[in-house]
Amino acid sequence: MASQIPDSPDRPRRVTAQMVAQAAGVSRSAVSRAFTEGAYLDQAKRDRIHQVAAELGYRPNALAAGLQGGRSHLVAIFVGNMRSPYDTAFVSQLVKELNQLNKWPILIDGGGDRSGAGIEEVLRYPLDALIVRGGSMSEDLVARCTKFGIPMICSGRPVTAPGVDNVCCRNALGTLQATELLLAKGRRRFGFISGPGSFYSSAQRREGMLRALQAAGLSLVAEAQGDYSVDAGHETARDLLATQNLDALICANDAMAIGALSAAREMGIAVPDQMSLVGFDDIAMAKWPMFRLTTLRNPIDLSVTRTIALLERRLANPEAPAKIELVDPHLVLRDTH
Numbered sequence: 001m002a003s004q005i006p007d008s009p010d011r012p013r014r015v016t017a018q019m020v021a022q023a024a025g026v027s028r029s030a031v032s033r034a035f036t037e038g039a040y041l042d043q044a045k046r047d048r049i050h051q052v053a054a055e056l057g058y059r060p061n062a063l064a065a066g067l068q069g070g071r072s073h074l075v076a077i078f079v080g081n082m083r084s085p086y087d088t089a090f091v092s093q094l095v096k097e098l099n100q101l102n103k104w105p106i107l108i109d110g111g112g113d114r115s116g117a118g119i120e121e122v123l124r125y126p127l128d129a130l131i132v133r134g135g136s137m138s139e140d141l142v143a144r145c146t147k148f149g150i151p152m153i154c155s156g157r158p159v160t161a162p163g164v165d166n167v168c169c170r171n172a173l174g175t176l177q178a179t180e181l182l183l184a185k186g187r188r189r190f191g192f193i194s195g196p197g198s199f200y201s202s203a204q205r206r207e208g209m210l211r212a213l214q215a216a217g218l219s220l221v222a223e224a225q226g227d228y229s230v231d232a233g234h235e236t237a238r239d240l241l242a243t244q245n246l247d248a249l250i251c252a253n254d255a256m257a258i259g260a261l262s263a264a265r266e267m268g269i270a271v272p273d274q275m276s277l278v279g280f281d282d283i284a285m286a287k288w289p290m291f292r293l294t295t296l297r298n299p300i301d302l303s304v305t306r307t308i309a310l311l312e313r314r315l316a317n318p319e320a321p322a323k324i325e326l327v328d329p330h331l332v333l334r335d336t337h
Contacts, residue, residue: 015058024052035060075311076106076122078132084228085255086281086298087133090155093304094131101308103128129311131155151314153307157200158324165310166324167303171201171280172208174296174329178250178278179212181337187248187276192223193236193260195252199228202252205280209250221246226256233259241267247275254279254286254295261291261336277336280329292335303327 017031024031026049033039034049053059075098079091095105106122129151143159151163158166179190192209195202206223213220222244226232233256237249241264249264251257257279264271271277272294279286282297306325313320 015053015056017058017060020049020053020056020058023056024049072126072128073103074106074125074127075103076108076125076127076130078108078130084253085283085285086253086300089283090133090300090304093300094307097304097308101312128315129153131307131311132157151311151318153310153314155303155307160322162322163314163318164322165314166322167306167310167327168324169201169298169303169327169329171204171329172211174280174298174331175205175208175250176212177208177329177331178280178294178296178337179209179248181331182248182250182276182278183212183216183218185276185337188218189221189244189246190218190248190250191221191240191244191246193233193240193249193251193256194223194225195228195256197225199252202228205250205252226252226259228253228255230255230259230262232256234263236260237263238267241269248277249275250278250280252280254281254283254293257293257295257336258285258291261293271336282332286332287334294334294337295332296329297332298329299327 018028021028021031026045030041030045031049031053033041034046034053077091077094079087091107095107098105106125106127108122127150130148130153132152132154133156149163152159152161153165153167155167156169158168182190190209190213192206194206197203210220222240224236224240226236233251236256237260240246240249249260251260257277261271261277264275264277269275277294279293279295280298282295285291286293286295306327310323310325313323
């Protein structure tokens with residue numbers, strides 16, 4: 001017969017270890033040992049406690065275990081710019097991989113007005129680690145995250161700090177290669193649509209393009225700033241193309257490149273016959289038949305795999321020296337270059 005706990009107005013909503021102990025006729029410490037791997041307890045007593053716990057719906061409190069110095073299995077993810085399809089896809093893959101390791105993510109919007117307050121609040125929990133999507137966050141906010149003394153992996157922006165590991169795309173290498181590709185095609189009048197000025201990824205992608213132009217004896221003809229969204233790419237490209245005769249346009253991410261492609265078509269500018277257009281990231285939309293965007297693949301699977309490997313390494317050895325993993329982008333040639 002199932003163990004029963006009398007209903008009463010004062011009964012807590014969550015079944016506690018003390019309630020299990022009373023129902024099983026054992027001590028509170030016996031319940032704790034029954035759910036602690038490696039702790040000594042008579043097997044018959046352990047089985048009885050597990051049976052009563054299942055009947056009552058009891059589960060050990062992971063947060064309490066974390067506060068007592070154990071692993072909570074909670075990992076906070078400062079998700080960066082969730083308006084960016086790339087960041088959304090990256091975080092989705094990261095959450096999947098963490099779940100497979102029995103880690104449970106807490107997501108914090110890194111682009112909202114309360115992002116700073118959000119990280120302060122979540123640090124009240126006993127986190128195992130913090131993962132920061134730093135490529136689309138301000139440098140100041142990323143720097144704040146390094147001061148909390150929690151194992152931290154920064155993805156997208158290299159951070160030099162004790163105990164902080166990094167995974168970063170060679171952004172400048174990608175746009176340098178894309179620019180050289182367009183120069184070889186005879187393009188000479190280049191424009192660039194950047195992301196927010198605080199985004200490390202955008203600044204690095206601009207730098208790679210400028211390096212290739214300088215080597216060819218050319219200067220950037222025109223540039224404008226967007227916010228990594230399709231709408232911003234569309235609006236910004238319309239303004240640029242209305243005043244500048246460009247034969248090449250590089251965008252700091254695919255979402256803005258897709259918006260720019262739509263704007264060019266609306267304005268009667270043939271891509272790629274009159275103007276080459278290149279994005280960055282290789283999001284799912286980039287290969288859709290209506291876009292077929294030439295872009296630079298910023299490989300999510302590889303970046304997530306290396307992020308997880310660094311996390312496991314850091315948890316196994318909190319004193320390990322900081323490590324950086326660099327990921328190479330790859331040109332994906334479709335129909336817009």
